Amino acid sequence: MAGAAIAIAGLRYAWPGTHEAVLDLPALDIAASDQVFVQGASGCGKSTFLGLVAGVLVAGRGQVRVAGVDWAGLAPSERDARRAATLGVIFQQFNLLPYLSVVDNVLLPCRLSALRAGRCEGGMQAQARRLLARMGLPEPAWTRPAAQLSVGQQQRVAAARALIGGPDLVLADEPTSALDSDTRDRFMALLREQCTAVGSTLVFVSHDRRLAQGFDRVVDLPALNRVAPTAAEVA
């Protein structure tokens, strides 16, 4: 995976219906297979940033290229398809569908994208189980509904879901904020280890500078963003 995983140029984003830009990034390049820590407090535009990188929001001006393709050039259904095939996402909470089993949750991206399912060695079921094992989840838990797991376990399942099918890019938005310090450290290590193993680029967004240990690069979002945060921006 040579080339930039993310290439942002001349990005300006304003909420629909407003003229005030909330995000103004002249340039940002993230190399493939890098693990980048993006630091920013809540309210500095990091959720907008993530939305733009994931192709959920589309910039009015500028380019956001993920693995070489600009989101703006795609139709909405094409964006969804590409997101399913090339991205993995982990949120702070409410990652999983509570009524689905753990395995079914992990398999979701493969069900949405045939391309992704095709990249699973030995089939998506086998790959899911492997990932869950690597994340340290005991086998009996795999068939339980996701709602029955602890928060720490749920985050690890989310990580497995993000990594299945070897995506180009994994976005993590404050995934450890709801965890206690022990679980957090274990989770961080596990996440970084598996991203390396799979070869995905990792973009880890958090306000907590202390978590930046071990990352290849640290990006300070407020420093990059030429627009001052407004009261309307809520993370």
Added chain:
Amino acid sequence: MLRKYFLLVGLSLLSWRAWAQVPATPGPVHPGSLQGRAQPGAAFRTIKWDALVPPNWNPMAEFKGVNFDLLDDGDPRAIAMLKKLREVWDSAPVHTAMVGQAVRIPGYIVPLEDSKEGMKEFLLVPYFGACIHSPPPPANQIIHVKPQQPARGMRSMDAVWISGVLEQDRIDTHMGVSGWTMAAQRVERYEEPQPGRR
């Protein structure tokens, strides 16, 4: 009340004529079917009700010269005349030349046997309200119809076209009364012809 009867009698006579004027959609006419029995599969000839009446039958002949307006409803002469009229109507003969003809004729339904499959037997009369509001028609203006397929969705006093072969109801001849019967091949709803399509 008898007055009304007379008026209705007169009206009903007129209404025969009215049916005659109804612009019926003409059916195909085959010269061969005008005489003799209808061949199986012959097309139906659209007729009017007065075709069923022998040409020389005139029920009002006995009452020529009577001015009904001058008669009171309760006048015994009026009552007697009405009775005579009824007797004449009851023994009205059928026009034998029409027996065996394949015809298509419009009329109103008086249900006899109804079932959930449809109406299996009914009487066809020339005008609306026969037996309810108006005096009943003479014997040669009633057709006892037994459709070959039960007629669905028909109600009392519905206006329909029936198509089939006319037969004479051969019951006790000493009764002096016989009527028409038909095993109708088709029973269709009557539709008002569009204005201007005369």
Added chain:
Amino acid sequence: MTAWLRMAAASAWARRGTLVWVIVAIAIATALLLAIERLRHDVRASFLQAVSGTDLIVGARTGPVQLLLYSVFRVGGASNEVRLEALDEALRHRAVAWWVPLALGDSHRGYPVLGTTTGYFEHFRYGDRQPLALAQGRPFAGTLDGLYEATIGADVAARLGYAPGQKIVLAHGLPGQGSGPMAEHADKPFTVVGVLARTGTPVDRTVHVSLEAITAIHLDWMGGAPVPGFAIPAEAARKFDLAPKTVTAALVGLKSRSAVFMVQRQVQAYEGEPLMAVLPGVALDELWQAIAIVEQALLAVSALVALAGIAGLVAVVQAGLAERRRELAVLRAIGAGRRVMLGLLAAEGLWIASAGVAAGVLLALLAQTAAGPWLHANYGIALVGAAPWSGQALLLLAVWVAAMLAAIAPGWRACRMALADGLAPRA
């Protein structure tokens, strides 16, 4: 595909607490619609087959529908009796083939008693010109020896457990018209000599006796009550002149059906007694017209109930939207397109609608099985054995489609809201 259906099912199952009430509402609405449709259809069919081959019904001058109802369906009462002599004269016409007098006014344990002649068993037809048949025994003899004989209908025998040989006591007054031991003709018991085969008409719940027997049991009665101190024992009654003087109505059959108007006119014009002659087919149609309004009203009510059920569905789905929003945000983030999200909601709507309609059909079936025998015994309406859903596919489809749309509509809104959200699901 199946995975998505399973997902939708799992999602619905997780919220089953609230959804089950929606399903109940839809089920009740469906059952109501089905039951009313079936009742309409079967009541009509039942009524239509109650009398056949009878050209005229003659009785006192009331209304045609009333005459039909009490003479054929044993519902309601006659306003007046008619003299048998008058009937005889009025029906003297060359076109009359047969006529059978009917006398109503007594009952036996809630079932109407019909006084008639043996001609009834010979001439009465029902359904498609079906004659009456006997399951056991024979019709009453109609002679002086067999004075106190009764032939009962299939339902009377079945529900009261009667067989030939059973002794029964008749009571004065129509069924349900307040009787008691005082009203019973206890001194003149009858013997069941025959049971008629099932007809699916009001004949099944009638007790048939001879006209002479009716006269006999009322010999020592006057004005609806026994005359005190003037009892005539059963055997002694035979010595009296038991020829009936008045009856309630008569069924008439003609030699030619076209002659019906002539005979009708003669009866209506008869001067000795105020009589009325009615064509059963025409009277039935009049009955339907009167009932039609009630039918429409019932259908309208059912439709409104269905609407209420569906409104409930919409409310419940709306209420769950906050949670669905998170769900949808997660799906969106991992790349589910609009089509997938709508598909999931549609699938869920499918589950709910199908469950509701299926439950409704089951409910209707249960109701039919439970109410069928009661309706037949009390009103002579035979709920034809057909399944409640036959012929009502369109109705069911309409309810099903409406339920599906109701389920999807709020979800559509949720979709659009989710699309407007950013990447992370809102807390």
